[in-house]
Amino acid sequence: MVTTTAPAVTTTDAKLLRFALRLDAIGTGANGLLYLGAAAVFGGMFGLPAALLYPIGVFLSAFGAALLVLGARPVISKAAVGVVMAVNVLWVLASVEALIAGWFPLTALGTALVIAQAAAVAGFTALQYAGLRRA
Template sequence: MRTVQSSPILKLALLADAVVSGSIAAAQLLFAAPMAGLLGLPKPLLLESGLFLVFYVALLLLMASRGRLWSALVGVVVVGNIGWALACIALALSGAVEPTGWGLAYLALHAFGVLGFAALEWIGLRRSADAAEFRAQTPATR
């Protein structure tokens, strides 16, 4: 499996994604009932997605702390963020829920936010050096 030496942009993008996702997870887990009323989204959806985000944040923090990463794992995070954005848009348009104006804004913010993180993580991955090539360089040429 191909590994890369994480670029500063990739590390920063993973860390920023973790901070934002962690904040959302905390809000949804701690304030699910009031958020459900304000947003017009089901409380179980907020709780379950908040719980998922706790595990996602742990993965992102682990990835951000490593010098080398599997490029495929970063790709999974990028594709996952794109999938999350599409799911937010689909949920808003599906008619399965009746979000309020605030709920639509919340879903739109999620969609645009995760697309932004996906783009930054992809750019960071593209700027990451192949780990084998990085190891072959002398410290003076890095």
């Protein structure tokens, strides 16, 4: 029987990747906790339904925690980072689609929030990609 393992990145060659994962974890987790704690207030401020912000808050909090765990591992799976980057790209695409299609009656502040989050997530993804390339 032949066993194979996914390519991985060790501790010594992953400084930028670890930084990118931690930065993403902090931003994502903090955002998720804010949504959970203030969904009703944010819903009115941004024009987003609180019923949407609660599950998004749960997802973002869990995703942020998973990113912290991934970034702290002695060996980082390139496949796992690929999944993280794919989720991030989907977030950016969904954000753009939400703006273009007018899924929600966003306020000006809500529109700015969606754009800022998409830009931040795109930046996290670019850093993760650069970290993978260096590793």
